[in-house]
Amino acid sequence: xxxxxxxxxxxVITSEVLMYGTLPLHARLLYVLLRPSSxxxxxxxxxxxxINTTIANLLFSLDVCLILEPSASGIFFDFYNMxxxxxxxxxxxxxxxxxxxxDIIHLLLAINRFSAIAIxxxxxxxxxxxxxxxxxxxxxxxxxxxxIPLLLPGSTAHTIEVNLYSKPSxxxxxxxxxxxxxxxxxxxxxxxxEIAAILFYIAMLFKFSKFSKYTQSGAAEVRRMTxxxxxxxxxxxxxxxxxxxxxxxxxxxxxxxxxxxxxxIIGNHFSATFRLINAFNNILxxxxxxxSFDNVRRLIFNxxxxxxxxxxxxxxxxxxxx
Numbered sequence: 001x002x003x004x005x006x007x008x009x010x011x012v013i014t015s016e017v018l019m020y021g022t023l024p025l026h027a028r029l030l031y032v033l034l035r036p037s038s039x040x041x042x043x044x045x046x047x048x049x050x051i052n053t054t055i056a057n058l059l060f061s062l063d064v065c066l067i068l069e070p071s072a073s074g075i076f077f078d079f080y081n082m083x084x085x086x087x088x089x090x091x092x093x094x095x096x097x098x099x100x101x102x103d104i105i106h107l108l109l110a111i112n113r114f115s116a117i118a119i120x121x122x123x124x125x126x127x128x129x130x131x132x133x134x135x136x137x138x139x140x141x142x143x144x145x146x147x148i149p150l151l152l153p154g155s156t157a158h159t160i161e162v163n164l165y166s167k168p169s170x171x172x173x174x175x176x177x178x179x180x181x182x183x184x185x186x187x188x189x190x191x192x193x194e195i196a197a198i199l200f201y202i203a204m205l206f207k208f209s210k211f212s213k214y215t216q217s218g219a220a221e222v223r224r225m226t227x228x229x230x231x232x233x234x235x236x237x238x239x240x241x242x243x244x245x246x247x248x249x250x251x252x253x254x255x256x257x258x259x260x261x262x263x264x265i266i267g268n269h270f271s272a273t274f275r276l277i278n279a280f281n282n283i284l285x286x287x288x289x290x291x292s293f294d295n296v297r298r299l300i301f302n303x304x305x306x307x308x309x310x311x312x313x314x315x316x317x318x319x320x321x322x
Contacts, residue, residue, distance in 0.1 A: 008272035009164050012072075015272075015279035019064050022283040025300075026058040029286045032299045041295045045112050045127035046232055052136050053105045053239070053285055056098055060282050063094040064275075072271070074167035081170055084158030088172040092156050093147050096186040099246075101143055102281075103190040103197075106240040108132075110200035113233040118207040120229070150182065164268050171271075187254075191247045198244065201237055235292040242281025249277055 032040070033051045040047065067087050071080040080087065116123045149155060155178045163169040174183055211226065256264040265273060289296050297303075 005164055005268075008269050011272040011276040012164060015275045016069055018279040018283050019061055019069070022286060023058075023061045023065055025286040025290070026054060026061050028300055029289060029296075030054045030058055032296060035299075040293070040299065042293065043116070043127075043229075043232060045132055046109075046236070048132050048136065049105055049109055049112065050285070050289065052139075053102065053109075056102050056105065057282050057285050060094055060098055060102075060278075063090060063098075064279075064282070067091055068094075068275075071170040071172075072163060072275075074163055074165065074169045077168055077170070081158070081160065084170050084172070085156075087170075088156040088158045089150050091172045092174060092182065093150055096182045097143050097147055099243075099278075100186040100190050100193075101139065103193040103243060104139060106243055107193045107197045107200075108135075109236040109240060110197035113236045114200045114204055114207075116229050117204045117211050117233060120211065120226075150178065161268075164272065187250050190243070191251060194240070194243050194247045197240060204233065231292060235288050238288045238292075239285050242277070242284045246277050246281055249273070 030051070033047065033054060042050070067080075068091055070076060071084075071087065112127065115126055119126075154175055157173055157175055159171050159173060161169050161171045173179075211229075253264050253270070256262065290300060291297075
């Protein structure tokens with residue numbers, strides 16, 4: 001399958017607008033999430049996961065804006081060609097290991113939201129303490145150790161290609177078995193993890209009717225808490241959807257390779273489509289947080305929060321006053 005170069009160019013331009021336009025929002029959101037404040041009104045475990053996914057998204061965005069897009073477009077060709085051996089390692093770590101970290105966080109989000117819906121009375125007990133934080137530290141440490149072989153000579157390389165604008169560009173690739181271990185390994189591992197996350201969201205649907213009864217019964221604070229849980233769950237689902245599209249796209253590529261002996265799309269058309277889906281996946285978290293949570297939106301824009309009465313918070317049911 002192929003399509004006109006004008007469509008591929010439109011994909012590239014759209015992905016560039018999305019990535020460069022959202023980069024400042026990634027940085028601002030991370031600052032707001034890391035800043036000690038009770039005004040964010042987020043469930044503690046969800047807050048921790050949002051910090052980690054925002055760190056991953058910011059790193060991904062910086063790589064795209066500073067390495068991938070300039071080298072693929074042919075801007076400063078001599079510089080990116082000279083730095084190719086070093087940038088190849090950074091770019092391919094981003095494309096494999098960093099995306100895999102995002103998949104793990106999406107699964108944790110799904111499990112977190114499932115427990116909030118299926119066992120709301122035990123949810124806070126299960127997720128309190130520092131266990132989640134230490135798991136995230138171990139996850140990042142393990143990822144860093146997993147990346148060490150890619151820093152060795154003979155693992156990655158850069159090539160000179162002709163891009164959609166008919167200009168020379170720098171592309172990055174794995175060498176030898178590194179492709180199998182990192183590219184295919186992270187792709188299939190990520191696909192399995194994302195499928196598991198989807199199954200948790202499907203399982204939530206069977207628990208939803210029982211949980212939704214809390215919104216029609218009980219005290220006003222209980223109804224407010226349950227609406228907050230539902231809003232947080234919907235936000236977590238939306239944040240994960242970009243990876244689901246990415247998994248579907250890569251599965252179609254591999255299935256086409258196995259059944260037809262060639263990928264569904266190749267060359268610049270594959271690159272343009274892959275970059276657009278990755279851009280969509282990358283920008284979801286800050287925009288979903290901006291739309292879904294009033295207090296986070298006010299903190300991002302430094303607007304004054306409206307005073308609230310003492311009561312349950314919108315997302316966790318904890319008592320607060322501000």
